[in-house]
Amino acid sequence: MSLVTVLLTLSLAPLMPGVINRSKAVFAGRRGAPLLQPYFDLGRLLQKGVVYSDVSSGMVQLVPVVNVALFLCCILLVPLGSLPALVHFQGDFVLLAYLMGLGRFVTMLGALDTGSSFEGMGASREAFFAALAEPAFFLAMAGLAKMTGALSLTGMLQQITVEHWLHAAPSLLLILVALFLVFLAENARIPVDDPTTHLELTMIHEVMILDHSGPDLAMIEYAAALKIWLMAAIITSVLVPSGSSPLWLPFFLLLMVILGVLVGLVESSMARLRLIRVPQLLIGAGVFAGLALFLEFAQ
Amino acid sequence: MLTLMSLLLFLLVLTNLTLLGSSRLAFCIRTVAVQGVVLGCIPLIGLHPFTLQHGLLSLSAVVLKGGVFPWLLLRSLRVARVKREVEPFIGFSVSLSIGFFVLIGSVVFASRLPLAGHHNHLIIALAIFTMVTGLLLLISRRKALSMVLGYLVLENGIYCLGAAVADHIPMVVEFGVLLDVWVAVFGMGIAMYQINREFDHTDVDRLTELRG
């Protein structure tokens, strides 16, 4: 049964960017690209050749490989809805966070490998914002752990019951907000980063992979999609009530779509923040999580 | 005999005040010599029962302080061709008046000094006065020679004090002390000679090369 998680994730992950872009287009009053556009892109990229900078020294080639491998491993650690993760043990979210960290590490090095100053900028910003996002994530996790008493991701996400909503709704909401902000930052969405602009000076994630092409780019994009999916799954699993009623799966998928739409709404309703403002946003996320903890301890 | 003693003490006071007041080096030297003689005589009279040792000691003291030292110092004065003036930091009248007050103070101080069994407070007072005079000379005079004189007067005062309070200082020690004083003055004479040779002045307060 739990293999479902793997298959679902592998197959549906690229859908998330599709949903987000489509909803953006709709809000902007356009028809927009089809939902399956990301799949087409991946397919087309896979058939192309690749170009490398003659400065690069193999680190570029490492980026797609490691990223894909990492997020395949991450799939094992993340529960979907009321399905437990394939591998879950106390403190597994630390491993999850640091695996993502490893991916970021390699990506940033790959960006510096070509010796182009644009990718340097991207790497620098990525490093900075990620460093600020980490504490927020861990504090949010601490909040969940305190609330449920569980120490594994599966436990924390799935033991959120109606009582929790009745008793500790504010802190739960705060935690969700914090997680959502982290989600936006980690996946380089507006207001932190604008993936659609073509002014390299303002981009973060896109500019880091500027010099990747062909299958490499495809793998990186796919890994990014997996990342969005997994982090979205973490948020939505909080909302899926535990207990194995057969209805959980459609509900879960619905929530994922809603989340995608929400992201789209945010992206079309507000502009990218100035880079100096971004740290304040992330620190804000940390503050929300801390506030949630404070409320819990106050009880 | 008491009158003689009081005469000596009077002389002692007189010499001290003279030293504080006078401006001529040669005259100071002679005054110190007189003081030495006076102090040499004091122990003979009334303090202890006269013994050969005491006599010998006083005699040598008189000879040394009345004869040898002045000769030495006058000679170095001549050799060094120092200006014959004392050149004090503190004016004569001031130091005189200071001396006067010190005299009174020491008399008062000595009179209430808890010296069990020692009844000659006056001598002690004058000893203290002499010591302070010596210190005043040491501190307030410019010339090397007058510092030597100050040292001598200080020694005189101590000698006097010893005669007054300590009746069981062995002869050996007494003689050792005398010897030391003699060597000290001798050495200071040589030192003055060397100073004069190297600096062609004996202004002590201009010897301030070594600082910090």
Added chain:
Amino acid sequence: MSVVLLLFLLIPLAGIAMAMRVRRGAALFWLSLAVVLLDDLCLLVGMSDLPVCLPITTAGGWFYLDALSGWHLLVMLLVFTASSLFALVYFRADLASDRLSIATARRYNQLWLGSLWTMTLTLLANNIGLMWVGMEATTLVTAFLVSIYPKPAAIEAMWKYLIICSVGIAFAFVGTLLVAAALPSGGAGSQQLFWTQLMTTGGYNHLLLKAAFLFSLVGFGTKAGLAPTHTWLPDAHSQAPGPVSAMFSGFMLNAALYCIMRHGAIVNHALGSDMFTGRLYIFFGLMSIVVSAAFILHQRDIKRLLAYHSVEHLGIITLGLGLGPAGCFAALLHTVNHSLCKSLSFFAAGRLGQLYGSHDMDRIRGALRNAPLWGIALVGSLLALIGVAPFSIFISEYLLVKAAIDRQAIAVIVIFLVGSGVIFVSALGHLIPMAWGEGQMLSKKHCSVSAVIVVTVLLSLLLFLGLFLPVPIRNFLDQAAFLTGGVQ
């Protein structure tokens, strides 16, 4: 056995007499070395079983050697042996180039042996009056060692030394007189001022005795270089030739302090407690440490630097005297450590001063490269001096702090540690450029055997005492400390 004491007094005199006959400069220095070695021989043969054989009395009780003076005798012979050996190295060049005439060399060595004699007298004298005589004589003899090279600065230093110490010691004599005055009247006799006697009689006049101690403390303290009466010390030490300054701070200061210890013991015995002396010791000790810290911090002349280190360490010893038996133990151990260390450092400073032609620390650079042996000596001795383990001064300072803690003298510890901390920082700051810094390159000079011997022996002694304290030495120190305490 007791004849050995007389030998100690006779041998230097014989040396002085023989010096009249000697016609060659180098031979004179060999002569004084031989004399000192003869003294050592007497010690080794006559008192091989130190400290068991102590106390020794002779000449109708006039001369007397107990653990306290015995310990100082040991230190004195160590210092004199090393310095006499070093003198051979130090004056070699000047002898060769006639900058040191035969007459001067003779005068130097006679004064040298003379100071040996006077200090021996000070140590052996049982009568505190005689002790004073010896101390005063020390001043007079050593004064002319300072100005053996009659440079203006040297003469100025000599003059100040002569005047200040004479005046100080004069006060010390007042102290001696007052001790006599404080004695219960009646019992006459020349035995009265024997230390052995004073330590047994009772019924002193306490007030007079206290006054007496104040006089002795300030008087001998002037000679021992306790702040604020240390003013002659940096001048004399910086102007005297290397071996002399080594002997000065290596032992002469300790001799003066030894006199203070004797007087202090009497007072403690009479008052039955060491509260009175202890407070004074601590006050002067801390005062010296703080003052020297200030001058070490802003110092440019290396020999003055070392001189102020002497002030500091004499202060530390005095501080130890104020901290009870354990403190006295530490102080006496510190005495030997400091003497060894300070002689070595003055040797190095003197020799380096000769090589660089200046005592200015801004001129002395890269000593380790230019003159390895003396560079090593400088580094080793200065590191030891500022209390770096495993050198022995670390141990004695450790014992001192321990004694202070056992007495719960927290303020004392704080001041001491802050002072020594400042001294450590600034002295190290001076040392590093001198030893390692970039500066003029000198032509390498071969260093003689005697130089190597001196440096290696002293350094290894410092290390040895730092890592290892043999039981006999410990017993020796215990006895000496007990005597210093004076309280039965």
Added chain:
Amino acid sequence: MSPLFWLLILPFIGGLAALLDGRSKTRSALWALAGLTGALLSAAKPVFMVLVSGNNIAAALPWSMVAGPLELVLDPLSAFFLLPVVVLGPLFALYGGAYMRHYRQEGHWHGIHWFFYNLLAVGMILVLLTRNGLSFMVAWEVMSLAPFFLVLFHDREKTARHAAWIYLVAGHLGGILLLLFFLLLGTSGHSLDFVTFQPQLLSPGLRHLLFALAFIGFGVKAGILPVHVWLPEAHPAAPSHVSAYMSGVMIKMGIYGILRSIQLLGGPVFAWGMVLVLAGVSSGVLGVLFALAQHDLKRLLAYHSVENIGIILLGLGVGMIGISLGRPVVAVFGLAGGLLHVLNHSIFKGMLFLGAGSIQQQCTSLEIDELGGLKKRMPITALCFLIGSAAICGLPPLNGFISEFLIYFGAFQGQTVASAAAAWPLLLTLAGLALIGGLAAACFVKACGIIFLGSPRSTPAAKAGETGPAMYLPMLVLAAACCGIGLAAPYFFDLVRYPLAVLLPASLSPSPPFVGAVGRLTIISLVGGGVIILSLGTALIRFFLLRQRTVCRQPTWGCGYLYPDAARMQYTASSFARSITLFFDTILHSRVEGAVPGEFFPARIGLHSSTPDPLTRFCFTPLFSGIAKFLGLLRWMQHGRVQLYILYIVATLFLLLTALAGGWL
């Protein structure tokens, strides 16, 4: 003769031999190496026995110090800290032998260097083995003194001399506090033998004071903020193998001291754990921030030592809090994490310093902005350095992650069970660790990226080549150790079982949490292995995908400039860290000299930024100069007027006599 004796004596003999045979670089190095290898061999069996059995090994040397005979005891805690000392010592010596060969200082007696290198080892060994306050202090001082001479190896450089000065001053002032600590503690048992201490007799206030003394005194050596100031000076100045030994091993003696003193003080109280956590967070965060602002590689690494000491303290602090709360899980995980991080840090930090040394040898500079593109030129060094960087950032599947995971978990577990008052330091630990991890990643991306990737920024960097095997073999060994500990975590975790037990009170049994920990670590290692295998798999797929595609190489896009100068247009380390350093400028106070071009045809313009240690700048320098000023006031005393000198005597006497007459004496 007991092995402990040989352990102590062999390196010393080796050092002496090196000293006497010191004219030849190679032979002296070999002597030292031989001595240290001897130590390793003689230590291997007892250390292993103690770590697996938990029993102590004791020996007494007939030695009459003031404190009596010299007692040596090897208990699990000592054994654990002894491990890096004896294992890394020879490795670094091997590297150093080759590293020193290119110093052509004529007439330099290399034996001195190697003598003090071995003396450092001896000092550390004795510190770990001795059980008496005095001999501990002597050993401690010896251990502090030896590096002073090692740092002075480049004695012709002013910076090296300054660094040595700061180093020894810091060490000595710390030593004074330790002396007080042992003496005050000794008053409880009237002896300085550790066994005779009776902390329960001391008042709580005194115990807190003692803890403060020990914490600061040992903290100076460990490099805890704010008394870390000697690290960033001394490490860059010393030869690289020495920096590796100091930063990898010696500063851990400070940690050992803190643990030992807490044990001697009879177990921790909550407040101490809190202090450790606070110190850990500040050291960690500020350390990594200062590191980010540096562009001298060794200085950067030095600040990372501060950061990692912070992480270790966090772990130990969590453990102490766990003990004082009586929570075995928290205690065990915290302490285990801290201890394991001690081992890990000594491995990867040592390797990183060796790497820096190789770079310095090849490029004659450690200025990061003058390097670049070295991955192509020194592949092995680059590989090791990359692994080390990933490990120090705590990234799986390497060893750094294992220890950090333990600390995280301890804190998490604690904050779920603890009350609000007890939980906040644990939450602080969580947030702090996360922030540190992120910033460290940023810092090492900067270091590796700018140094090894891109194209060389200077001719020496362009001409650089791989070093000899004697220099890269030790690094390979250490890199292997990083991966090994990461992938076989449970086995290495067993190393800390008994060292932990030494610190835990009898009431807390470490066994149950141990079982859980081993289970989790097994999974983590498996996942780590999985990542590697999957990467290989994907690499294979990618290989097949690209086989029949066109793969071409083009110059990096020159941004439309006519003659792009790739090297000079690259991002520099300073620019990489700029966004972060700007954000934290209130803490860092970076100096920037030069100006940005303004007019239309700008002339040549230089821009240089530097970040000296803020604590040195704003705290210690003013303090010391203030003291100097104050003491300067005393110097008028010595004005040279002999009359006034006499007046001093008289005045002193007069005051004393009046005091006597007034009855104040």
